[in-house]
Amino acid sequence: MKTVINKWKLPAVMLGPFLILIFLFFFVPVILTGILAFTNMDSAMNWEFNRLLNFEKLFSDPDISLILRNTLLYVLFTLCINVFFGLTLALLTTYFMKKEQFSLLFRTIWMLPRMTPPVIYALLWIWFFDPSEYGLLNGIRSLFGLPPVNIIGTEPMLIIILANGVIGASFGMIIFSSAIKSIPEDLFYAANIDGAPHWSIIKDIIMPAIRWPFMFVTLWQLLSLLTSYEYILLITNGGPLNESEVLALYSYHKAFQSFEFGYGAAISLVLVVIALVCTLILWKLFKVKDMIGPSRID
Amino acid sequence: METAGKSVPTIPGNTFLYQLKRKLPYIISYGILAVTTLPVIFMYLWLIIQSFASNMKYGLIPEGFSLENWEFLWTNIVYKGAELPSIWTATWNSLFFAGMLTVLEVLIGVMAGYALSRLTFPGREQILKITMILHAFPSIALLIATFYILNFMSLYDSLFGVVLVKTALQIPMTTWIIKGFFDDVSWDLEWAGLIDGCSRIKVWFRIVLPQVKPGIASVSIFSFLSGWSEFLLLYTFIVSNENVTLASFLQRLTSDPNMVNYGVLSAISLFYLIPVLVFFIFTQKSLMKANVGGVKKV
Amino acid sequence: MKVELQNITKSFDKKTNTIDNMNLTIEDGEFVALLGPSGCGKTTTMLMIAGIYKPNEGAIYFDGEKVNDLEPKDREIGMVFQSYALYPHMTVLNNIAFPLKQQKVPKKERLERAKEAAEMVQLGHLLNRKPSELSGGQQQRVALARAIVKRPKLLLLDEPMSNLDASLRIEMRAEISRLQKKLGITTILITHDQEEAMTLADRIALMKDGRIVQFDTPMNLYNEPDNVYVAKFIGTPPMNLVEGKIMYNKLQIDKQTYPMDKSRFHLEHGKEVILGMRPYDIQLGWTEEIRFLGKIELLESIGHSKIIHANVFGKRLQLFAKQDFQAEIGAEVRFSVQPAAIHLFDKKTGKSLRKAAPYGDEMFVKDAALQ
Numbered sequence: 001m002k003t004v005i006n007k008w009k010l011p012a013v014m015l016g017p018f019l020i021l022i023f024l025f026f027f028v029p030v031i032l033t034g035i036l037a038f039t040n041m042d043s044a045m046n047w048e049f050n051r052l053l054n055f056e057k058l059f060s061d062p063d064i065s066l067i068l069r070n071t072l073l074y075v076l077f078t079l080c081i082n083v084f085f086g087l088t089l090a091l092l093t094t095y096f097m098k099k100e101q102f103s104l105l106f107r108t109i110w111m112l113p114r115m116t117p118p119v120i121y122a123l124l125w126i127w128f129f130d131p132s133e134y135g136l137l138n139g140i141r142s143l144f145g146l147p148p149v150n151i152i153g154t155e156p157m158l159i160i161i162l163a164n165g166v167i168g169a170s171f172g173m174i175i176f177s178s179a180i181k182s183i184p185e186d187l188f189y190a191a192n193i194d195g196a197p198h199w200s201i202i203k204d205i206i207m208p209a210i211r212w213p214f215m216f217v218t219l220w221q222l223l224s225l226l227t228s229y230e231y232i233l234l235i236t237n238g239g240p241l242n243e244s245e246v247l248a249l250y251s252y253h254k255a256f257q258s259f260e261f262g263y264g265a266a267i268s269l270v271l272v273v274i275a276l277v278c279t280l281i282l283w284k285l286f287k288v289k290d291m292i293g294p295s296r297i298d
Numbered sequence: 299m300e301t302a303g304k305s306v307p308t309i310p311g312n313t314f315l316y317q318l319k320r321k322l323p324y325i326i327s328y329g330i331l332a333v334t335t336l337p338v339i340f341m342y343l344w345l346i347i348q349s350f351a352s353n354m355k356y357g358l359i360p361e362g363f364s365l366e367n368w369e370f371l372w373t374n375i376v377y378k379g380a381e382l383p384s385i386w387t388a389t390w391n392s393l394f395f396a397g398m399l400t401v402l403e404v405l406i407g408v409m410a411g412y413a414l415s416r417l418t419f420p421g422r423e424q425i426l427k428i429t430m431i432l433h434a435f436p437s438i439a440l441l442i443a444t445f446y447i448l449n450f451m452s453l454y455d456s457l458f459g460v461v462l463v464k465t466a467l468q469i470p471m472t473t474w475i476i477k478g479f480f481d482d483v484s485w486d487l488e489w490a491g492l493i494d495g496c497s498r499i500k501v502w503f504r505i506v507l508p509q510v511k512p513g514i515a516s517v518s519i520f521s522f523l524s525g526w527s528e529f530l531l532l533y534t535f536i537v538s539n540e541n542v543t544l545a546s547f548l549q550r551l552t553s554d555p556n557m558v559n560y561g562v563l564s565a566i567s568l569f570y571l572i573p574v575l576v577f578f579i580f581t582q583k584s585l586m587k588a589n590v591g592g593v594k595k596v
Numbered sequence: 597m598k599v600e601l602q603n604i605t606k607s608f609d610k611k612t613n614t615i616d617n618m619n620l621t622i623e624d625g626e627f628v629a630l631l632g633p634s635g636c637g638k639t640t641t642m643l644m645i646a647g648i649y650k651p652n653e654g655a656i657y658f659d660g661e662k663v664n665d666l667e668p669k670d671r672e673i674g675m676v677f678q679s680y681a682l683y684p685h686m687t688v689l690n691n692i693a694f695p696l697k698q699q700k701v702p703k704k705e706r707l708e709r710a711k712e713a714a715e716m717v718q719l720g721h722l723l724n725r726k727p728s729e730l731s732g733g734q735q736q737r738v739a740l741a742r743a744i745v746k747r748p749k750l751l752l753l754d755e756p757m758s759n760l761d762a763s764l765r766i767e768m769r770a771e772i773s774r775l776q777k778k779l780g781i782t783t784i785l786i787t788h789d790q791e792e793a794m795t796l797a798d799r800i801a802l803m804k805d806g807r808i809v810q811f812d813t814p815m816n817l818y819n820e821p822d823n824v825y826v827a828k829f830i831g832t833p834p835m836n837l838v839e840g841k842i843m844y845n846k847l848q849i850d851k852q853t854y855p856m857d858k859s860r861f862h863l864e865h866g867k868e869v870i871l872g873m874r875p876y877d878i879q880l881g882w883t884e885e886i887r888f889l890g891k892i893e894l895l896e897s898i899g900h901s902k903i904i905h906a907n908v909f910g911k912r913l914q915l916f917a918k919q920d921f922q923a924e925i926g927a928e929v930r931f932s933v934q935p936a937a938i939h940l941f942d943k944k945t946g947k948s949l950r951k952a953a954p955y956g957d958e959m960f961v962k963d964a965a966l967q
Contacts, residue, residue, distance in 0.1 A: 010498060011419035018410035018469060019425075025466030026432055029443035036443060045449070088330070096327035108578075109335055112342065115578055117527035119548045120567045124341040126552065127560055134354065134560055136344065166338070198323050227436030230530045234549065248439065255442045256534060268439045275436040283431060486681035489648050492668040493675045493752075494742070495698030508685040 033272060036265035043259040054266035063242050063250075071246040073157055074164075074232075075225045081165030082221045083214070086172020093173070094180045095206065096198075107173060114170045122234030125163045126152070156236045156244035163231050172217045179210040215285060223278045227271055247271060349565035367565035375551070375562070383539045385566070388547040391457060392570075395532070395543055396525030398461045403472050403521045404514060406465065411476030412502055416488070432470035441534060448535060455537050464531055468524065472517060479513035480506065519577055526573055544570045597659050597672075597749035597782045598624045599645065604654035606640055606806075614640050616806040618654070622784065622799075627776055629785045629793035631829075632803035638786045641803075642752050645784065647671050658750070669698065674743030675752040678759065680735045682727035688714070688738050689723040695746040713745040714738075716775065733764045740772070744779065751776070751783040757792065769795060790830055794818075802826055824946040827872050827939060833903065835872045836913040839943060842867045847940075850909045854886045857935045861949045869949065872939035875903070878915035884932035888913075892927050904929060 040050045058064060089110060093103035113121055128136050131150035138148040152159055183205065191201050229249035232238065238245035238253060245253070248271055255264030349367050351360030375382045413419075414426055444463055445454070453459025483506050491501035507514075529545040536546065548566050551559075599622040606615040615637045622628045630638045643649045645656060647668035655662050663671060674695075682691050693710035701709070714720050717737040727735055736756060743751060753772070757765045773796055776783050787793050793800050794814040801811040802825075810822045821827035827835045840849040845863050847854045849871065856863055890906030890913065902917045906929050915931055923929065940949040 008419065011413050011417045011422075014409040014413035014417070015425070017406045018473060021406065021462070021466040021469055022428070022432065024447065025444060025463055026435070026437070026440070028447060029440035032443035032446060033440055036446070045446075085334075089334075092327045092331050096324055097331075098324075106331055106335060109338055112578070113338065115523065115527075115574055117545060117570060117574065118529045119545045119552065120345075120571060123548070123552050123563060123567060124345070127344070127563075128337075128341065130560075136340070139354075223436060227439045229438075233530070234552075237553075251439070252441065252534075255445070261442055261446070265442045268442055271436065271439045275439065279431055279435060484679055484681065486677040486679045487683065489643070489646070489668075490675065490677055490681035490742075491683075492648060493646055493671075493673055494695035495669040495746070497667070497669065500698075505683055508683075511685075 030272065033265050033268050036262055037269040038266075039262040041261040041265075043261075045261075050262070054263050057263060058266060058270070063245070066242055067245050067247055067250050070157060070242075070244060071226075071248075074161060074244075074246050075222065077161045078164045078168060078225055079218065079221055081161065082168030082172050082225075083218055085165065085169040086217065087176055087210075087214075089169060089173040090176030090180060091202065091206070094177045095202070107177065110170045110173055113166055118230050118234055121167070122163070122231055125159060125235055129159060152236060153240055156240065160232045160235055160244055163235055164225070164228075167231070168221050168225070171221065175213045175217050176210055179213040180206055183209045216282075219278060219282045219285070223275055223282070226278070227275055345564045345568050345571070348560055349568050351561070354560070367561040370562060370566060371569070382547070382550070383542055385544075385547065385569070387540065388542050388544045391541060392526055392544040395457050395461060395528065396522045398458065399464055399468075399525035400518050400522045402461065402465045403468055404518050406469055407472035407476045407517065408507075408514060410469070410473045412480050412506070414473065415477045415480035416502075416506075429470045429474055433474055435470075437467045438530070441530075445535065454535060455541060457536065457541055457543075460528075460531050460535050461525075463535070464525065464528060468521065472521065475517060476510070476513065479510040483509045523574060523577055598622065598657075599750060599782060599784070600657040600660075601641075601645070602655045602657070604641075604644065604651045604656065606637075606644060606649060606651050614806050615644070615651070618806070618808060620801060620808060620811065622782060624659075625780050625782055627783045627785070627796060627798045629787055629797035629800045630803055631787055631790060631793040631800050634788055636803045637806040638788075638803055639754060640806075642675075642754055642784060642786055645750070646673055646675055646752055671750070672746075672748050673750045673752060674746065674748035676736070676739045676743045676754065676756045678755040680727075680739040680759075682735055682738055682742075684727055687724050687726060688719060688730070691727065691738055692741045692745050695742060699746060710741075710745055713741040716744070717741045717771065732760055733768065736760060736768060737771075740775070744775065744781070747779075749782065751781050753783065753785040755786050755788070758787075758789075765792075772796065790832070794830075802829060820948070820950065821872075821939065822948050824870055824872070824941045827941070831874060833875050833914045835874050835939065836878075836911075836915075838871045838873075838909065838911050838913070840869055840871050842869055847871060855935065856940070860936070860951060861940045862951060863949070868943040870941040870943050870946075872941060873913070873933050873937070875914045875916055877937035878913075878931050878933050880915070880917055880921075880929070880931050882930050882932045884934045886935060886938065887930065887932040890929050890931065892923050892925055892929050895921075895923065895925070906931070 037054055038049055038051060040048050040053065061067075089107075093106050097103040097106070116124075127134070129151045130136075130138065131148060131153060133139060133142050133148055135148075137151070141148060187205050188201065191205055196204070227248050229246060229252060232244060232246060232249050233252070236244045238249050247267060251264045251267035251271065253264075254260045254267065347360050348354060350363055350365070352362040352364035352366060354360055370385050374384050414422065414429070448454045448456075448459050448463065451459070453462070487505055487509070488501055491505040492498070496504060527545070528543075529549065532543050532546055533549065536542070544566075548563070548570060551563060551566070599620075601618055601620040604615055604618040605613055607613045618641065620641075630641060632638050640649060644651050647663070647666055650664065655664055657663065658671065683694065686694065689707070689710055692713055693706050696706040696709060711720065711723065714723060717740050719734065719737050719741060722730065722734060727738065730738065736759075739756070743753075756772070757768050760768060769792060772785075785793070785796060794817075797814060799811060799813055800817055802809045802817065804825055810817060810826045812820075817826060817830050821830065821835075824837065828837070838849055840847050842848070842856075842863050842865055843853060844865055845856060845858055847856050847869065888906075888908050890908040892904055893907050893912060894905035896903040896905070897919075899919075901919055902921050904915050904917050904921070904923075906913050906915065941947060942949055
C-alpha cells in the first residue's frame, strides 16, 4: 500500500498546479461558455435562461451578414499571405540566399513584428496609414502633390489583412525555413549536378519535404485567425461602422462593450465549436503516438 | 587532326548573357526581399527618429532634435483633462506582470514537463493528449467565461488574477516544449544518478535539471516577453489606474484620433520596446530555436 | 555478493514477455557476461538487477536477501553505461565523487577516495576537465571510476566498450579484467561481442528472446554447445552446419554416409539431424575419417591463413588453409574431420545429441535450426 501511495505522490505533486490551472481556465470556461450561451446575462450578472433565444438573435442580427463576410475575407486572405508569403520568405532566405549571415539578418527583421508588443505594432500601422499628412503614406503622397487619403477609413479590411498577414508570415517563415534546412545538402548537390533548374528543385525537392509543415501551418493559422482579433481591435476596433468587424471581435464587443454576456458567449460557443473541429482535424493529421512513450524507470 | 587546336569549343560560361542568366534568380530574390523588407525597417526607424525630432516633414524627415517627446519620463501626461498615472507605475506593473508570469510559467511548466516526460502514472497518456489539444485551442474565445470566473474569485482588476489567466493560457504550450527538452536527456544519465545514490526527486534536481538549463532559459525569456507584450487580457480585466501597464497606457493614448501626437507616442513606444529589443538582439538565435523546437514536434 | 534471479518475468506491453521466466545464479566474486544479439533482453535484465526496472514476476536475491522492492540507491551497485552517462555539467572529479556525495561521505574523504579511484584507472591528471573535453577512452575510464568509487558489491557493465575503437577496446578489456580481479568484485557484463565475453567472463549466459539458452564457462560453450543456436553464435567463423539423417548408426547426407561415434551421441534410426563442424577442426586432405569433396567458391586471405569457402551438397562450408594455399575458383578440394570433433543436433528441437548433454530447452530452435 505504501509503495502505491509513493508511486502516486510524485506525479501528483509535479502535475498538481498544472492540472489546477488547466481545470480553472480551460475546462470551467468551456463549460461555462456552453451554459452562458443559453442565458441573457448582462452586467447585473444574473442567471436567466432564455433557451435558444441568443442563437435566434444571432441569425436575425442585421449586422451578421456583413460580419460573416468580413470574417471570411479576413481569414481567407490573411491565411494566403501567411502561407504563401511565409513560404516565399523561407525560400528566399534559405534556398536562394547563400550567405548565412544575410538570411539570418532578413529573418531576424521579419521576426521583429512578431516580437513587438501588439500595441506598438498597431501604432506603426496606424501611423503608416494616418489620414493626416503626419502619416508616412500621405507624407510621401504630398511629396508628389497628391491629396491625403484615409485608407484606414475606406479600406479597413485591407489594412487588417496586411497587418495580420505580416505577423503570420513570420510564423510560416520559421517553420518552413527549418523544414527546408533539414533537407540533406546532398540532395541539392545531386540536383545541381543533374542540371535541374531552380523551379524543378523547388517543385521536386523542397515542396515534398515541406508538405507536412505546410499543412500544419495552414491549419494552425486557420485556427488562430478564426479566433484572434487583438490587432483588429487595436487598429480599427472593427470600425468604421462594423466595416472590419469579425465574428470573434463581435463576440468581444457584445460582451465587454454592450455587456450582453449571454449573447457574447453564444457567439463564442459557435467559434469554439468550429475551432474544436479544426483542432481535431489537426490532431488526427499530426498524430504523434511515439511522443507519448512510457516512462523507463519503474 | 585537321581541326585540332583550331576549333575552340564554346564554353557557355564565358558569355555575359550566360552569367546573367545564371545569376538572375539570385538578383530577383534579393530584390524581392529588399523591397518587401524595406517598409518594415522604415517603421522601426521612424519610431527612433520621430521620438527625438521636434517636427517631421513628409512623415519621415526630421526637422530639429529635441527631447520634448521624452518629458513623460519625469512629468505625468495630462490627457482628456485628467492626469494619467506616472509612466513608472505602468513600468513597474508591467515588470511585475511579466516577472510573475515567467516565474509561475517556468516553475509549473518544468514540474509538469518532467512528470509528463519521465514518470509513469495512470492517466498520463490522456493528460498528454489534452495538453496537445489545448495548445492549439483558441483560449481567447473563452474570455467571457474567464471574466465570470475572475469575478467569482474576486480577482477582477487584479494583476495577479490576470497573471494566473495568462499562465493558464500558455502553460500547455510551455509544458509541451519543456517536456521536449526532458525527452532529449538520455535515460542512461538518469539511471546512473539513481544507481549513484539519488532518489527520483534528487535525480531530477541534481542531474536532469542542469541538462535542460539552456532550454529553460529560452522559455523564460519567451514567457517574459509575452508577458511584457500582453495587451488584450490586461485591457479586458484591468480597469483601475493604479494597475495600469505600459500596454494599456500606450493604447489609451493611441486610441483617441483627435489627440494623436506621434512624437510622444513614438517615445513611449520606444521606451516600452527596450526590453524586447535587448532580449531580441542578445537571444535572437536561441529564440528562433525555441520557437521552432516547440512547434516542430507537432 | 551472490546474485540470484528466480523465475523473473518482465513485460512492457502486457502482451509479450521481454524476459521470460529467467533463472540465473551468479556466485560471489564471479565475472559473468550476458551475451546475445540486440533486443534479446540483456539490458532489461541488467536494469532489473540494478533496480531501475521492477520484475513483473519472480524474485531477485542479493546474498540470499530479496531485493525486489529495494531502490537502486540502496542496492550497493556500481554501473557503467553504454553511453557512459557522465554528468555533463560536472568535472571529472565531481563526477567520480558524486556517488560518495549521495552517501554523505565527508568532503575530505570523498575527494581522497575519488582521487584514489581516478588513479586506479589512470585518470589522475584530468580531474578538472569536463566530460566533453575527454576522449572516448577517457570518458570510459571516468565512468568506470565512478562505478567503483563507492566500493559496490556488484559491478554492472552495459556494453562498456561498444563505443570505443578496436585498439582501445583491447586496452580497456585488460583494464577491466585487472580491476575486477584486484577488487574481487562480482561483475556482470552485457555484450553482443562474443570475443569480449569469452576473454573476460568466468561464465557466459547466452541469451535469446528473453531466455538464457546456455549458462556455462566460455570453453564449455565453445566445445560443448547444448544446441544449434549456441553452436552458431559462439566462434568465428561460425560452425558449419549441414542437415542429414541417421541411418542405422550412420549419418546420411545426400547419398553419402558417414560413420558416427555411438558412444558420444544418441543415434536413433531415421532421425533428422544437423551435423556441426568448426572450421578449425576441418583438415585439408582426406587424413581423417569423415571425408568430404567440395568445390572452391571463394578464397579469402586473412593474413595468417586463408579461409576456403567450399560447396558441398549445395551448402557452403568454411575451413582454414595455410597462408600459402593456392587454388583456382571452381577447383575440387578434399577435406576431412575427426569423428571426435563433430557436433550433432536434433533438427527438430535443435538440442545437442551429445550423451552427456543436459536436458535442454526445446523452444529455441524451432526457428533457429537453419536460417
